[in-house]
Structure formats: C-alpha cells, structure tokens
Amino acid sequence: MDKFIFAEIPDKEVDIDYYKAVEEFMIHGPCGIERPKSPCMVNKRCSKHFLKKFVDVSTWDDDGYPIYKRRDNGKTVEKNGVQLDSRYVVPYNRYLLLKYKAHINVEWCNQYRSIKYLFKYVNKGNDMVTAEFYKSTTDERSNEVVDEINMYYYCRYVSAYFQYVVFEDDDCIENVLNRSTVNQSMFTAWFDSNKKYDFAKELPYIDMPTKFVWKKDIREWHPRQRGFAIGQIFYVPPGSGEIYYLRCLLNVVRGPTNFEDIKSYKGVIYPTFRDACYARGLLDDDKEYIDAINEASHWSTAQSMWKLYGVVLHERALAVDLLLPL
Structure with missing residues (x-):
C-alpha cells in the first residue's frame, strides 16, 4: 500500500x-x-x-x-x-x-x-423513477375518494438532465416558471460570459472549466484565479436527434452568444444543429459514430453497447439516405 x-x-x-x-x-x-x-x-x-x-x-x-x-x-x-x-x-x-x-x-x-458495489453499479441498468398521478372523486355523501390502484404508475426513463428546477409541492407552477433562475444555467451563462470576456470566446463549452469557475450562488462564470479543472459534457447517444448534434457542436464552436450562433457557419445560419454539423464537415465520415462507441466503451455494459451499435447502424443508414441523389 x-x-x-x-x-x-x-x-x-x-x-x-x-x-x-x-x-x-x-x-x-x-x-x-x-x-x-x-x-x-x-x-x-x-x-x-x-x-x-x-x-x-x-x-x-x-x-x-x-x-x-x-x-x-x-x-x-x-x-x-x-x-x-x-x-x-x-x-x-x-x-x-x-x-x-x-x-x-x-x-x-x-x-x-467494494467489488460487490462496483459489480452492482456497472450492471444496474437504466435508472428508474416512480411517478404519481391521482384523481380524487366524491361519493354520494360528498366524501373524497382516492383510487389507490390508479394512483401510481411505474415508469422507466433514460435521460441526461441539463437543467433542473426545484420547487415545493404547493408552489404555483406559474410562479415557478417565472423565476429568473429558471432561464439561468451553466450553458446559457456561457453565452453571457462570451459577451463579457474576450478570452472566453477562444474556448468551446467543454473547455470552460479550464479557465473559468462556475459560481452557483450567482449562477455566473468567473475567470479562474488559480488551479485547473477538466470539463465534461453529459453523454448523449447518437439516436437522440438534435441534442446529439448540439453536443457535437459544443466541442468545436467558440464564442457564441445565442443558439443561432451555434448553428451558424461562415455567415450562414442553418435551420438545425444537424445541418450545421454537416456544414462543418463533422458528419462527412464515421468519426462521430466511432467517437460515440469509444466513449461509451469506458463505462457502458455489454448489453448497452449492443444497443448503441444498433442505433449507430440505423443512424448511419439514415445519413446515407439523405446524401443519395433524388
């Protein structure tokens, strides 16, 4: 030791x-x-x-x-x-x-x-959540009746959250949505830092932690005074659609101040993130698929890797169809 x-x-x-x-x-x-x-x-x-x-x-x-x-x-x-x-x-x-x-x-x-924990963690599969839905009714005596059978639905989800909102059970949903912090996240604050700091424009989003520190209390990026940090972006499978192509762009785009800047290339604003990826040459070959498989291989289970491989084949087939002449 x-x-x-x-x-x-x-x-x-x-x-x-x-x-x-x-x-x-x-x-x-x-x-x-x-x-x-x-x-x-x-x-x-x-x-x-x-x-x-x-x-x-x-x-x-x-x-x-x-x-x-x-x-x-x-x-x-x-x-x-x-x-x-x-x-x-x-x-x-x-x-x-x-x-x-x-x-x-x-x-x-x-x-x-330790071995038991690691084995269980690696093979635990997708996260699960219990969502609660219920509708109360009244009987002939005006007493409230709750249907406990229909009260719970067991759900499964696969997702990576990018921004979460915390609120109490009795909070008015309009008040929650109108909070100023709802529209403030690490990602959107990146736009503000590019407006405020010239040297921030030299960094893609994934490299922001190398030169900046995220201040949770005021929800702003501030220049790093000392130390070093490595950035990480949530993993997004290739079959996720536009969010996957947005993630691809965040590795190369520098200095955007809004979403349109991310979809822009050589003076042209493309309608989708996917089109912007094609314009930048990010999807001209199989590199993005190979990168996705290599990244997942570090933590994914064998079963999940097979599923990812199937998704990659499907996405590649769609890409080929889009490139074929009509």
Missing part, C-alpha cells in the same frame, strides 16, 4: 514541486478548533474525520479499513494562517498528483463489499 498511497507532507528541501502540490491540493482544513465554522464541521466535529492520528506504520483497523502512515516528523504547511501537519493530509498518489496538479483522493479498497 505504501508504494502507491501517501498521506504525509513531503520534504520541502528535497522536492519543492512535490511539496507545493501537496500544499495546494491535498491539505484538508483548517477545521476543528482552529476554524469551527468550516463547511466540513457538523455538530462540532469534522464530517471528513480530520484530524487523523500520527502512526509510524500503515495498518488496517478491525473493520478492514486502511490506516495510512502519518509520521510526526515536524513537517507542516501553512493554510489560511494556520500551520497544519500530516494529520490533515488527504491520501494521494504522487504520480497522479504531479501529473494532473489537481485534488485526487486515492484510497486503498480491499473489502469484498
């Missing part, structure tokens, strides 16, 4: 880059007595179970969980004016930390429950 996972502050004099990486990305806190109002504090205790104990040798507890080596060697880092030692270090892998210069927590898993 000690060959792969570390939970100590390195020697600053031996490797300054290594030391600075741990200092910037892998130190928890301060919390506890030093900072009782830290976000991790719940009921006056750290919810992440810091600070840890000093131990000279890595071991396992009675439940099989690892206890990483944290020696009391006097090495500290300063964070928010507080000197913190190895008891505040989040376990990490040295190679990954120095390669990606980001917070990457690495843990040792040696329990059968």
